[in-house]
Amino acid sequence: MNVEVLSKLEQERVKLKEEPLKKDHKERAVNRSSAQWVIQVTYLITTVDLSCLFMQIGIVPYLATNLGLDAVGFGYLQTVFGVLQLLGGPIFGRFADRFGTRAALILSYMSESLCFLLLSVSTSIPLLFLSRVPSIFMHGLPGAQMVITDLTTPAERGDALGKLGLCFGAGIIVGSSLGGTLATTFGIYFPCYVALSGCLVCALMVFIFIPAQTKPQEKGNTAQEGVSQSSSVFNLKEIIHLMKLPGVMDVFLIKVFSGLPTGVFLMMFSIISIDFFGLEAAQSGYLMSYFGILQMVVQGLVIGRLTSRYAERTLLILSVIVLSGVGIGMALMTNVFHYCIIVAPMVFSLSTLGIITDIILTKSVPASDTGTMLGISSSVAPLTRTIGPTIGGFLYRRFGISSFGYLQLMVNALLLLYLLKKKIPQKEEKVQ
Template sequence: MITVDTEDPGTKEGVTMSAPRRNTKFLMFMIHVNYAIYGMSSHLQGGAFPFVSKKLGVDPTTWGYLQTTIAIAQLAGCPIFGRFGDLYGSRAAMTLTFVGMMVENLLVVMSFSGGIPLLFISRAPMLFIHPMTAFQMAASDLSDEKSRADALAKLNIVSTAGRILGPTIAGWLVEQYGESFTCLVAASMSGLCVALVWGFIPASTKLVDEETAETSSQKKTSLFDYREILRLLRIPVVAEILGIKMFCSVAFFLLNSMMPIIQMEVFKMSPQEYGYFGTYLGIVYLICFSCVSPLTKRFSDINVMRISEIFVTIGDFGLALSNNYWQAGLAFLPRCFGDGILATMINSGLSKGVSAQDTGGVMGLSLSAGHVPHMITPPIAAYLFETFGYRAIGVSCFAINSAMTVYLLRRKDAPST
């Protein structure tokens, strides 16, 4: 461990950092560059995967099982991955994620010869793919409490920039060169991220004073120590915010797990139209993340959460009434706006509720809280879609978010206080 004097206003003097001397602004820049490339890479594969599945004869029910497989892998890996980041640092966590993405893309390409079973196997690397945990941990480590929500929002902005370009490029690549080539391009971009991480990201981004560093090194526990996870869950603020996220995620995954099927089967979108729609949603998210900083400066955390949840509820109501993708696009405006802001406020509140040494663990728990519903909802969504039509999914999401809106309106202060 070495002592680093930094002139950045967001850090304290006499900071201990387990890495060579780095400028905080440069670190944030490189984190943003890698996260933007990740956003583009993930949406390249995301744009190709539904069409790979369709060519292999995947029906809505099997698609639901695929989504459940993803949720199980992510749920199993999230808490351990967060602990991995806390113990071994951001560089190791980011490297593990991007190597997992490379393997995942290559397995998708191989599924054309291996069929649906290999398509399921291609979801296994998701056990190690948790870029959001790794990057949010790094951003939380390099920001103070007052600027935490803004730092996380900026991280989402650069990821959304990749999301805007990714679906459009994916749609064009799929139509011109096929799904396999698109996945190979995504794999090569993940390889580029590995090189950038090893070239510019220090072993650890955590900034702590020397006394805290010595104490934490003495208490360093096993990667699989479940008591550390239980310790975080016993913190009242963490438990309540995770509960809010889990409840909201039920509605989110009810719709999102079936959205590719709805777009292809109900709205009859071509690969390029599918890509354009994804780009449109990316632009909406980009706008919403840009609003986080002015909203948090003007309103309290609880009021920002209330406003965002009201927008999500309005969007779900509009989706239940949509007859084509133009109407669905209008309904997604308030839904994406509210969802993006609420997710940022939840992660900000979680990071404020724990010490700097636990940011990776709590971010891993945050994603786990989302993946529990993700594991359960796809078969339910597939049943609703095949039995009652896609409107039933919109109505269900509207009912769930209406209940959460009432809860937040009745609460007097923010969970993070």
Template sequence: MKANRIIWVLVVIAIINSMGFGIIIPLLYPYGKKFGITEHTIGLLTAAFSVAQFFATPVLGSLSDKWGRKPLLVFSLIGTAASFVLFGLANSIFMLFAARILDGLTGGNISVAQAMISDISTPKERAKNFGILGSAFGFGFVIGPAIGGLLSKFGLKVPFFFAAGIAIIGVLLTLFLLKETNQKKGSKAKQKHSFSFISLYTVLKKPVIGTAIFTGFLLTMAQFTMLIGFQTFSVDQLKLNPTQIGLFYGGFGVSGILMQMLVPAVKKVIPSQAVILLLSTICCLGMMILAGFATALLLFAIAIGIYGLFNGLRNPMLNAIIADHNDDSERGEVMGINQSYASIGQTLGPVTAGLVTAISVHSIFFLSSLYILIALLFSIRLISKEKTS
């Protein structure tokens, strides 16, 4: 099977997977209210998924190094489908938490797909291919909430079963159309290597990979901090209705997708992935500060739109840097660890945003700016570490 065909099969699987996830996200709170979920405990429900994923993804990634990417991707997609079914059948708050934890424990879809892209890509093509995969995941997240909203008119349980159905389609596509990309699975080098949770810490000591993972963690935390400010500012200050907020958020998502599709053109102008990351981080910092000072829709929309555009370069550059400096025998494991830190960033961002909301809604954007500023310092360090290595 040619590399291009594998990429496009992965693209379809990524869209299906992220669309299913996007479908249920807006419904977690209204559905959970029936079982006692409040505006305070919804954060715990979200965190349950992220904490479970933090510990599970590096294990799943390590197993994909030994047993192959395909079986682990199938396992992850089946786990996702089962969690959606469990959510739809829930009759208590405990079942809701069990469903989210199950999805987190089997949530290796993204990291395994990234490892497959890394397997089949040359160093020159990695950033482009990671951009294509990122665009697919982004597209699914953008259209998922809209589909979930439409399906919820037939009942709040319907979107969960629909999401389970499309996850099963992903399983079938993986089984029948996707070929194994890890041709060295089961080799002696991989049999000697065994995963330990201490790797979650020791990987950060690796000069290039550790710096890239921590930079990604900070930028992810900044984005999810911003999203809390985005929702609060849109409702309380701009007085937008849910439809307008959905369109606004959709525009933010589309801007990132467009930039990811332009990665090959950006790479032609600036060959260094670390330099692209640095420049995009500077732009994100400027736009987040601008959003903090915005008081009207026009300035806020410009700031968020341009931020979304340059934020779209984050994952393709970081994933390509990590893959370029990674050993073949640990590729899945390290991609899993990278996703682990991203999942924690997705949790800590909203939590810290909630803490500063008491000051003002604008303070959320300045907190996000602080995270980006620290990430900027690490991205400068990343350039020097790459040169040294």
């Protein structure tokens, strides 16, 4: 009798132990399903946002010309935009870590709305420059990267971040074509009204569908998260501290220098397409669409498979080698057909390198600081936009188009030697 009672008590004890485990497993499954839903919504919101962004990017040069702004003045306008984005990236990242990614995305879309509103009433050059000021907090794509980084494991992150390339490509194609059509049919300011409405819709969707806090809450990170949450958004010491963590500065500099020559070339492409290739406006638009489609294919279909099979270091070295080859191609190209061939490996290497470096950087810092790290990483493109026109103009006028290829080859050959000499990342592993 006692044996039977003890046996029943043991069964009850085991059952009581298993029930919380089953409940925890069920909650994790629900949370995972919820995370996937949030990620899908983030893709949709990002596509709408990028379409609005490219819609207004296409009309700003024409608006500036109509207001009497010459090429030098337009260069200043672009420089102002680049500097503001450069300064705002780390601040935006700190804001996301401090107040949550939902609040940061709403700030981004509301700033973008204000930018489009000011652009729609820009009847003078001072107003046009004023419309660039809210762009300091316009960081929709880095904000989407923060959501995905928070809601995915390192094994899933490469594929999930790569699919943002589909959003980017769709934004280029839809935004550029729609902006031109609306401007031609309804006037130069009409795309600003449409983009303004689209950004307000994005802000509303973020408020409804994105959780207030997307970061994983782990007991082991409580102390660290507490430190980060108590830090000021404008705490420069915290940003410098992150850059001093092992391996972070090395990867960040590789990200900056490897893509700089191509970025400088692309900043000058509007002039090169007219002066060197002899393209008309419509043909340049087709070339941009081709670029966007390639980016969609590479980031949406190729990178996810690569990151699941190869180590981060291998993909970094591959990207740098391909960029060196692109440099040789750029130095030898003589017509637009050559450029169309070169663009494919260029997009592949830049996309792979950008995603891999972001993965390494977010894995190198505590989970509480991934937003800040992505904000710092997003400053690379504005940095190129700021210094690119000056460097590009000097190289093109002094040495011709081949100089961009030689610069590309030289920089990436040196980076390849550096990667081979110094093990980066310090711990080699597959992304998955």
